[in-house]
Amino acid sequence: MKKIIYYMTALLLLGSTFMSCKRDSDYVSVNPSPFIANFDLRKLYKNTEIQLNTTNLSGASSIRGVVISDQASGNIPAGLLIVQNSRITGSGIDSLRGIAINIGTASANYVPGDSVHVKIDGSTMKRVDGILQLTGVNAGEIKKISSGRNVRTQAVNTAILISRPDFYESTLITISKGVTAPEPVTGDTFSGNKVINDGFGKATIHTEATAQLAKSAMVPFADFTGIVFRNSDGLQLWPRTLEDIYELDVIKVSPLVVTGYLTDPDGSDANNEYIQFKATRDINFAVTPMSIVTSNNAGITAAPTLGWAMGGVRTYKFNITTGSVKKGQFCYVGGSNKKIWGSASTDISNAVWIAAKAYSTLNGDDFGTATTNLLANSGNVAGIAVFDGTTVSASSVPLDVVMFGGGGSVYTAGPPEVGYRITNTDKYSVIQNRKRVNFYGGGTNTSKYAFPATSNFTMLGGIYDATTGLWSTGRVAKNVELKSTSQLSEIQQATGFTVIVN
Numbered sequence: 001m002k003k004i005i006y007y008m009t010a011l012l013l014l015g016s017t018f019m020s021c022k023r024d025s026d027y028v029s030v031n032p033s034p035f036i037a038n039f040d041l042r043k044l045y046k047n048t049e050i051q052l053n054t055t056n057l058s059g060a061s062s063i064r065g066v067v068i069s070d071q072a073s074g075n076i077p078a079g080l081l082i083v084q085n086s087r088i089t090g091s092g093i094d095s096l097r098g099i100a101i102n103i104g105t106a107s108a109n110y111v112p113g114d115s116v117h118v119k120i121d122g123s124t125m126k127r128v129d130g131i132l133q134l135t136g137v138n139a140g141e142i143k144k145i146s147s148g149r150n151v152r153t154q155a156v157n158t159a160i161l162i163s164r165p166d167f168y169e170s171t172l173i174t175i176s177k178g179v180t181a182p183e184p185v186t187g188d189t190f191s192g193n194k195v196i197n198d199g200f201g202k203a204t205i206h207t208e209a210t211a212q213l214a215k216s217a218m219v220p221f222a223d224f225t226g227i228v229f230r231n232s233d234g235l236q237l238w239p240r241t242l243e244d245i246y247e248l249d250v251i252k253v254s255p256l257v258v259t260g261y262l263t264d265p266d267g268s269d270a271n272n273e274y275i276q277f278k279a280t281r282d283i284n285f286a287v288t289p290m291s292i293v294t295s296n297n298a299g300i301t302a303a304p305t306l307g308w309a310m311g312g313v314r315t316y317k318f319n320i321t322t323g324s325v326k327k328g329q330f331c332y333v334g335g336s337n338k339k340i341w342g343s344a345s346t347d348i349s350n351a352v353w354i355a356a357k358a359y360s361t362l363n364g365d366d367f368g369t370a371t372t373n374l375l376a377n378s379g380n381v382a383g384i385a386v387f388d389g390t391t392v393s394a395s396s397v398p399l400d401v402v403m404f405g406g407g408g409s410v411y412t413a414g415p416p417e418v419g420y421r422i423t424n425t426d427k428y429s430v431i432q433n434r435k436r437v438n439f440y441g442g443g444t445n446t447s448k449y450a451f452p453a454t455s456n457f458t459m460l461g462g463i464y465d466a467t468t469g470l471w472s473t474g475r476v477a478k479n480v481e482l483k484s485t486s487q488l489s490e491i492q493q494a495t496g497f498t499v500i501v502n
Contacts, residue, residue, distance in 0.1 A: 199470025274334025411441025
């Protein structure tokens with residue numbers, strides 16, 4: 001037995017010896033890449049200029065990428081060629097970065113979409129007039145590989161842009177739903193610095209006085225695309241041409257925004273369901289009438305041809321033509337019982353009710369048949385819409401929209417398109433990829449809240465700017481079990497909900 005153990009041990013030792021003694025030819029020879037990504041290149045800058053060489057470039061001598069600058073437009077710092085690229089990081093990190101390369105008049109030889117290789121060995125990286133750039137690059141050693149390449153544009157809101165200036169510097173971005181502040185008047189042009197507000201913060205749009213864009217009329221509301229630069233005036237977005245500005249329909253500020261709803265009260269649903277709103281300004285409904293429409297799509301097999309105006313069992317309408325509400329107040333629309341979570345619960349008739357109806361026995365105002373379920377609590381998607389005035393047709397666009405529940409055949413792409421119209425809100429956008437998307441279910445307009453459990457009130461918390469009509473923080477649903485409380489204040493404390501009124 002000892003001999004067997006001895007021989008086995010000897011064999012193992014002999015095998016491990018052979019395994020550990022590899023020849024040089026057994027190893028795969030790997031050469032460092034001649035290209036460094038901007039992601040790694042920019043990390044070398046430590047707030048002081050640095051001369052680049054193959055040592056600090058980890059064996060690389062060049063960068064490659066896609067040109068995003070357009071010197072012919074005139075709205076770019078003179079002499080700069082802007083190239084962006086990315087690399088696979090293996091950890092989900094977005095590695096798209098840009099770099100400015102100062103090559104003087106030769107920068108005019110390149111246009112957006114050109115693919116280039118640029119030798120940077122021997123150049124210097126430093127900030128000039130606030131812009132991080134490479135100087136000393138030999139323009140003769142830039143090779144154009146191809147043209148017409150896809151140029152990646154990142155969608156960025158102002159809060160993220162301001163928090164990560166180095167990340168976005170010298171890259172092409174789009175700030176969506178930017179409202180010009182102050183609103184432009186006749187004769188205002190893009191020339192100079194203009195401030196926009198996208199609901200998340202403010203950004204500066206810069207246009208050189210000699211640029212092609214400079215004489216174009218300033219727009220009040222748009223998606224703004226451009227290259228991010230840092231200079232002595234701070235962080236700025238420089239659009240290249242008028243094509244970088246996509247004008248949008250001006251947003252109407254909604255006097256009422258949806259902040260909650262009770263879809264499934266305890267006991268009977270009849271005349272016990274209701275919706276909570278918050279007023280963004282003082283409203284006298286006799287002077288400024290409004291309407292609220294709910295949709296219930298139980299068993300639907302085809303999209304409603306008249307949308308919110310479909311009536312019948314699909315949509316139910318409340319006209320609000322009397323009474324008033326103060327800015328910042330919560331107010332209610334719904335069943336005539338005015339109870340907090342069902343017929344046996346606390347009376348909340350002392351709240352500000354701007355419309356209440358025995359909807360189980362009375363038809364809606366103008367359309368909608370009497371129904372036990374004003375607000376669906378299971379099955380297909382349902383919704384709530386706020387309208388300016390009391391005339392609602394298939395073409396009417398709401399001021400605010402909330403959808404909740406399941407699926408259902410509520411949208412047909414067409415032509416013609418059929419379904420429930422939406423507007424620009426925290427969840428929906430009527431312009432996507434420069435195409436109009438007018439209906440819930442079209443494009444990415446598919447967001448909805450889940451059905452809450454019985455006796456749960458759905459609170460919707462977010463941050464709404466009543467000056468611009470934009471949401472800087474989208475509404476998030478929080479369901480509250482009302483059986484544990486009888487206090488109206490519980491359903492008015494939507495976590496994080498704020499209306500900013502300037």
